[in-house]
Amino acid sequence: MGSADDTDGGKTETDVIADIRGFWDVDAATYDNSPSHYPQRPQEQAAWAATLRRLLPDPPATVLDMGAGTGFLSLLLAAQGYEVTAADISTGMLARLREKAAALQLSIRIAETDAAHPPEGDFAAVVERHLLWTLPDPAGTLAAWRTAAPAGRLVLIEGSWSGRGTSAPDLLRHHARALADLIRRPEPDHHGHYSGRIRAALPYQAGPTPNEVVALVEASPWGRARLERLRDVEWAVTAGRGLLDGLLGTHPRWAVIAGS
Numbered sequence: 389m390g391s392a393d394d395t396d397g398g399k400t401e402t403d404v405i406a407d408i409r410g411f412w413d414v415d416a417a418t419y420d421n422s423p424s425h426y427p428q429r430p431q432e433q434a435a436w437a438a439t440l441r442r443l444l445p446d447p448p449a450t451v452l453d454m455g456a457g458t459g460f461l462s463l464l465l466a467a468q469g470y471e472v473t474a475a476d477i478s479t480g481m482l483a484r485l486r487e488k489a490a491a492l493q494l495s496i497r498i499a500e501t502d503a504a505h506p507p508e509g510d511f512a513a514v515v516e517r518h519l520l521w522t523l524p525d526p527a528g529t530l531a532a533w534r535t536a537a538p539a540g541r542l543v544l545i546e547g548s549w550s551g552r553g554t555s556a557p558d559l560l561r562h563h564a565r566a567l568a569d570l571i572r573r574p575e576p577d578h579h580g581h582y583s584g585r586i587r588a589a590l591p592y593q594a595g596p597t598p599n600e601v602v603a604l605v606e607a608s609p610w611g612r613a614r615l616e617r618l619r620d621v622e623w624a625v626t627a628g629r630g631l632l633d634g635l636l637g638t639h640p641r642w643a644v645i646a647g648s
C-alpha cells in the first residue's frame with residue numbers, strides 16, 4: 389500500500405480512513421444488536437472469556453485491544469483483571485464502549501487512533517478481533533504493533549465469514565447457512581456496506597484466510613506464528629439453539645498467535 393498521501397482514483401488513503409471512520413460512527417448505534425458481534429448468552433461470554441485467558445499472558449498483564457469497537461474483548465479482559473487499553477478509530481464505537489464499561493464499573497483506558505499508529509507503551513499483549521479485513525495496510529500495521537509490545541504477544545482473532553480458505557465440510561455448511569438465511573431473513577449485521585472505493589483499498593476485504601494471516605504474521609517483525617481453531621467458542625454459539633442450527637453450525641473461528 390502507498391503512504392497516506394498517495395492517490396488512488398482521486399481518493400487518498402487518508403480519505404479512505406475517514407470514510408471507514410464514518411461508516412463505524414454510524415454502525416455504532418446498532419452494532420451490538422448482532423449476536424455475532426456482541427454475544428450475550430452467558431455460555432458464549434464464558435467460552436470467549438476462557439479462550440482469551442488461555443491465549444493471553446496471566447492477568448494483570450497490560451493488553452492493547454486494537455480496533456476495540458464497542459468493547460467486546462476489552463470488557464471481557466478487564467473483567468478478568470487485565471489492564472486494558474482499547475484503541476479504535478471511531479468516536480461512536482468508543483462511546484458505546486465507554487458506556488458499557490461504566491455500567492459494569494470496569495476501568496479501561498481509551499485511545500482514539502488509527503490502528504497504524506498504536507498508543508505508545510510496553511504492552512504484554514496486543515489483541516484484535518475482526519479488524520484485519522478492514523485495514524488498508526495490514527503488514528505495516530502489524531509492524532507498528534510490534535513497537536507497542538516489543539517483548540509481548542500478538543493474538544489475532546478472526547473468523548471465516550466468507551467461507552474462503554475453509555475445509556470442504558465447513559464450506560458445505562457455509563452454503564447451507566446462506567440458503568437457510570434466504571428463508572429465515574435474519575437482521576443484517578450492519579447498517580450498510582462499504583463503498584466500492586473503500587473495498588478497493590483493502591487487501592483482505594473478503595476476510596483473510598488462516599493461511600494468509602499466518603503468512604502475514606510470519607513476514608512481520610512478530611515472526612513465527614501459531615494457529616488455533618476456537619472450537620469451544622463455536623460449540624458455545626450453537627449449543628442449545630435447536631436441530632437446524634446444530635446441523636448448520638457456525639462459521640469457523642480461529643486465532644493466530646505470535647511473540648512470547
Ligand SMILES: C[S@@+](CC[C@H](N)C(=O)[O-])C[C@H]1O[C@@H](n2cnc3c(N)ncnc32)[C@H](O)[C@@H]1O
Pocket residue numbers: 405408409412425454455456457458459460461475476477478481501502503504516517518519522523
Ligand atoms: C468489525 S468491528 C470489530 C470491533 C471489535 N473488535 C469486536 O470484536 O466487536 C471493526 C472495528 O475496527 C475499527 N476500525 C476500522 N478501521 C480501523 C483503523 N484503521 N484503525 C482503528 N480502528 C479501526 C472500527 O471502528 C470498528 O470498531
